[in-house]
Amino acid sequence: MAPRRNYTPEQMGKAMEAVRRGEKVAVAALQYGVPRITLYNKVTGRTQIGCTMGPNTVLTTLEEQILVKWLLALCEKHFPITKDVLLDSVQKIMADQGRENPFTNNRPGKKWFQSFLKRHPDLVLRTPENLSNARDNVTEANIRNWFTEIEQYLEDNNLKDILKEPSRIFNADESAFFLSPKPGHVLTKKGQKHLYSTCGDDKENLTVLFTANAAGMIAPPMIVFSYERIPANIAASVPDEWAVGKSESGWMCSDTFYEYITNIFNPWLEEMKIKKPVLF
Structure with a gap:
């Protein structure tokens, strides 16, 4: 059985739109970080568009969107955040809300961070200039x-x-x-x-x-x-x-x-x- 991949409805929607514009399924799936077979099934009508697979993310889609908007706003102001700052922020959310989560000491690890980047393919790690x-x-x-x-x-x-x-x-x-x-x-x-x-x-x-x-x-x-x-x-x-x-x-x-x-x-x-x- 192929491993399940985490992705947001927004990613799948963008991938489907790209295919409708003429992009190849494999190319669109890679670009937007969604499973190729799942994308093919949705654009061909084999599965419902709203149907998703895999476990739910710890943060909601809206919460992750707010985090992305926040870190991009800081980047525009020339105060980009590091991976550790992002993980600190998620840890604080978990602790402040007392939310159940699979993290050690409420802090996400490497696997969550990698999945977060896959769910938001517009983000990337780079080294800035002073x-x-x-x-x-x-x-x-x-x-x-x-x-x-x-x-x-x-x-x-x-x-x-x-x-x-x-x-x-x-x-x-x-x-x-x-x-x-x-x-x-x-x-x-x-x-x-x-x-x-x-x-x-x-x-x-x-x-x-x-x-x-x-x-x-x-x-x-x-x-x-x-x-x-x-x-x-x-x-x-x-x-x-x-x-x-x-x-x-x-x-x-x-x-x-x-x-x-x-x-x-x-x-x-x-x-x-x-x-x-x-x-x-």
Whole structure:
């Protein structure tokens, strides 16, 4: 006898709708996490649409839908939850309501979690990127306004000829290497392109500034440490053409950035014979 699989009526309904639109039964069954034979029997009328098999889930369909809505809402706010947080939440529900359940100490285990993901195939475990509060607050309107202002500045100062030479157009970006660990795998919607976890203004990190132009040339990078005095062994380990800076927090600051532009970037421009002014 084939093992029974847990699935919700919503999953079966979506799978049946997919088959009616022309999808193959096997493909729809795999996509929505329902048994292939059961799906075939329902779309062909061999069994009633409302007929289900297998044991009832501990939480009701509505309760699981609320949990899914909650965790996706947190994910949208850049505070995705981990597997353990979800299990903690279910444990609290069981304890608060005094509900009978098969769990040890009211806490679901690995099997329940795997079944939960099968019942909600839109969910998946992924590792998020850390995102500071400052970057989290940037909006699309801010970005579009920035481009408008830059274009107007170039027009007002007769500098639009720079845009015709890729070697004169530079972009720089800082990558913060956090010394505190990432939260590990969290729950999110399947197919989500970008997943972030707000980490606050953690000062325990070092920063690396990378600079390149539209022609594909990479300028010497700069590493920013949070040391008062950079240890000699660390300074010696950095490639000769790279820059080394310091700041109290480990973030780039105005003084450090000025040193980079003056002592590293500008000499590199002259060495590469890149025409000035450049767009940075």
